[in-house]
Amino acid sequence: MRPEHTSLRPLSDLVTTLGSDATLLRPDTDPERPADMPPREVHVRGITHDSRRVRQGDLYAALPGTRVHGAEFSRQAADAEASAILTDAEGAESAAATGLPVIVVPDVRAVLGPVASWVYGDPARDLLLVGTTGTSGKTTISYLIESGLRKAGMSTGLVGTVEMRVGDERVASSLTTPEATDLHGLFAVMAERGITAAAMEVSSHALALGRVGGARYDVAIFTNLSQDHLDFHSDLRDYFDTKARLFTPEYCDIAVVNTDDRFGRALVDMVAGRGDIPVTTFAVEGGSDAGPENGMEADWNAVDVRLGDTGSSFRVVGPGGMEAEASVALPGPFNVSNAMAAIVGLVEAGLPMETAIAGVAAAPGVPGRMEPVAARSAASEQDFTALVDYSHKPGAIEAVLDSLRATTKGRITMVVGCGGDRDRAKRPLMGEAAARLADQVIITNDNPRSEDPVSIAAAMLEGVAKVPENHRAHVTVELDRAEAIGLGVARTGPGDVIVVAGKGHETGQYVKGEVLPFDDREVLLNAIEDALRSRASERLGSALQNVHRAPDPG
Numbered sequence: 234m235r236p237e238h239t240s241l242r243p244l245s246d247l248v249t250t251l252g253s254d255a256t257l258l259r260p261d262t263d264p265e266r267p268a269d270m271p272p273r274e275v276h277v278r279g280i281t282h283d284s285r286r287v288r289q290g291d292l293y294a295a296l297p298g299t300r301v302h303g304a305e306f307s308r309q310a311a312d313a314e315a316s317a318i319l320t321d322a323e324g325a326e327s328a329a330a331t332g333l334p335v336i337v338v339p340d341v342r343a344v345l346g347p348v349a350s351w352v353y354g355d356p357a358r359d360l361l362l363v364g365t366t367g368t369s370g371k372t373t374i375s376y377l378i379e380s381g382l383r384k385a386g387m388s389t390g391l392v393g394t395v396e397m398r399v400g401d402e403r404v405a406s407s408l409t410t411p412e413a414t415d416l417h418g419l420f421a422v423m424a425e426r427g428i429t430a431a432a433m434e435v436s437s438h439a440l441a442l443g444r445v446g447g448a449r450y451d452v453a454i455f456t457n458l459s460q461d462h463l464d465f466h467s468d469l470r471d472y473f474d475t476k477a478r479l480f481t482p483e484y485c486d487i488a489v490v491n492t493d494d495r496f497g498r499a500l501v502d503m504v505a506g507r508g509d510i511p512v513t514t515f516a517v518e519g520g521s522d523a524g525p526e527n528g529m530e531a532d533w534n535a536v537d538v539r540l541g542d543t544g545s546s547f548r549v550v551g552p553g554g555m556e557a558e559a560s561v562a563l564p565g566p567f568n569v570s571n572a573m574a575a576i577v578g579l580v581e582a583g584l585p586m587e588t589a590i591a592g593v594a595a596a597p598g599v600p601g602r603m604e605p606v607a608a609r610s611a612a613s614e615q616d617f618t619a620l621v622d623y624s625h626k627p628g629a630i631e632a633v634l635d636s637l638r639a640t641t642k643g644r645i646t647m648v649v650g651c652g653g654d655r656d657r658a659k660r661p662l663m664g665e666a667a668a669r670l671a672d673q674v675i676i677t678n679d680n681p682r683s684e685d686p687v688s689i690a691a692a693m694l695e696g697v698a699k700v701p702e703n704h705r706a707h708v709t710v711e712l713d714r715a716e717a718i719g720l721g722v723a724r725t726g727p728g729d730v731i732v733v734a735g736k737g738h739e740t741g742q743y744v745k746g747e748v749l750p751f752d753d754r755e756v757l758l759n760a761i762e763d764a765l766r767s768r769a770s771e772r773l774g775s776a777l778q779n780v781h782r783a784p785d786p787g
């Protein structure tokens with residue numbers, strides 16, 4: 234999204250702002266201009282890091298990538314009428330060959346955020362911004378926060394994995410946290426449309442790759458840390474340290490941290506030790522490894538938690554005797570933790586506690602997160618629960634299966650796969666968690682991307698094999714995801730739960746460079762309706778047989 238109205242900004246101002254690290258290479262192609270006249274001023278009206286999206290007057294940020302250097306697309310950017318190029322020493326020659334002015338800096342990603350903010354005139358300046366990071370819960374918390382901000386009468390924005398929202402306008406997302414050029418463009422759209430507050434997910438990739446440079450969060454929230462993304466981070470420590478960068482004065486005014494999580498407690502120690510930003514903590518009574526035995530009492534606690542099939546209620550106890558009844562319309566103890574994160578985050582952002590609680594309670598579900606799927610035609614006959622959930626990492630699988638176990642009388646079936654071209658080390662852990670905690674597991678494809686689905690399933694089975702046979706779920710491998718979902722539903726009986734894990738809100742399946750249409754919610758719905766129809770016709774068949782067999786009353 235780009236703002237409709239933009240000002241022209243002189244490139245020379247940018248060079249001055251960037252200081253001595255930046256060198257401006259000017260083209261030598263203005264023979265008409267007398268030698269004693271200063272070079273013509275160049276103006277910038279927008280910015281992008283993607284040559285395919287250059288608009289007239291843009292600054293094209295040519296970034297080094299894992300596959301290619303963006304400077305290779307300088308000609309394409311020039312043809313689309315970019316006004317200048319920002320690049321590094323490696324890209325300088327190709328960029329200069331276009332004849333456009335080129336700013337050369339040592340590290341483009343390091344300056345891209347502040348540069349993008351400059352291009353759009355610091356658009357986030359007046360925005361109340363709440364950012365959430367952590368392995369799990371970012372999307373959910375961002376939706377809950379947006380609901381709270383709306384309850385407080387603000388016009389809101391949302392930036393995250395599922396979608397970006399500006400007021401009521403929605404745009405699908407391709408990344409959890411957009412690149413800095415897109416982020417500040419989005420902030421500019423928000424400013425233009427009178428948005429006053431936004432909830433935003435901040436991924437570790439974003440912090441590592443400078444995507445949130447130039448953004449400042451009034452409140453930054455930490456949820457938890459568990460294994461994911463070890464294809465990108467060298468180890469869990471690096472993953473944690475990257476997330477911890479958000480909790481510095483460069484990025485935020487106040488930290489809100491979950492002390493039920495051991496990395497949360499480490500973060501509190503780290504930030505409190507530095508003493509440069511205030512920290513507020515929260516916990517849920519009985520939360521994973523919470524409690525004073527861990528040496529940390531939280532400022533805010535959820536107590537008297539009452540779990541239900543579709544959501545939970547609990548009591549919020551805050552500092553200074555603040556106390557109130559609260560609820561969240563999403564099931565599982567982990568969503569009580571998410572609700573607490575949102576409530577405390579909103580209070581720290583300046584909302585009255587009652588408004589924060591009411592806003593969180595009013596939030597409907599989050600797309601693809603514990604999303605119930607119910608047959609439309611024969612809903613009354615669906616005597617089992619079917620859910621689509623975005624659990625695609627070991628911690629999420631454990632959280633979901635633990636919480637379903639607490640509320641399910643029947644058997645639990647999980648249909649699950651692992652994404653290709655992503656953290657390979659999490660595959661056995663996901664297989665192990667599913668086989669240990671579910672009654673039945675159907676291993677299938679997620680997004681295999683460029684990888685062989687058989688190898689991915691084999692890695693998951695390595696983890697399955699670690700669960701002792703007598704404690705292991707019944708495990709089947711069916712790589713066709715639609716077939717796997719159908720099989721799972723066929724094997725789900727009254728009082729049971731089936732959860733289709735891993736793809737949540739996604740509407741495509743990435744296979745060998747192609748995106749095939751695939752929405753778990755649609756496929757699951759069709760499978761349920763098929764199963765209910767065939768169960769109904771079986772019942773009819775056996776009823777008819779009984780009629781035929783009945784003795785002739787005459």
Ligand SMILES: CC(=O)N[C@H]1[C@@H](OP(=O)(O)OP(=O)(O)OC[C@H]2O[C@@H](n3ccc(=O)[nH]c3=O)[C@H](O)[C@@H]2O)O[C@H](CO)[C@@H](O)[C@@H]1O[C@H](C)C(=O)N[C@@H](C)C(=O)N[C@H](CCC(=O)O)C(=O)O
Nearest residue numbers: 282283284296298299300301303306408409410412436438
């Ligand atoms: C690891 C990673 O994050 N990679 C990002 C990185 O890609 P890359 O370095 O491979 O880029 P590249 O393909 O070599 O291209 C280099 C440059 O040339 C440019 N280019 C390329 C081709 C062209 O025709 N024209 C052009 O201008 C590209 O825009 C890029 O700036 O820069 C690209 C451009 O912005 C991103 O799209 C890409 O994200 C990829 C798609 C990705 O999948 N990222 C995921 C892993 C990610 O970021 N996930 C996080 C976390 C999610 C979570 O919490 O679970 C997220 O925030 O989404």
Ligand SMILES: Nc1ncnc2c1ncn2[C@@H]1O[C@H](COP(=O)(O)OP(=O)(O)OP(=O)(O)O)[C@@H](O)[C@H]1O
Nearest residue numbers: 368369370371372373394567602622623624629632
């Ligand atoms: N607080 C939590 N603790 C553990 N697991 C959670 C928590 N919140 C959500 N989950 C699980 O993680 C999945 C993803 O949740 P959500 O989208 O809110 O998190 P996220 O951090 O945005 O994830 P991602 O980075 O994968 O987009 C949910 O579908 C659920 O299975």
Ligand SMILES: N[C@H](CCC[C@H](N)C(=O)O)C(=O)O
Nearest residue numbers: 625651652655679680735736
């Ligand atoms: N943001 C995450 C989403 C993973 C979703 C899952 N369906 C998969 O493909 O692994 C990633 O890109 O790693």
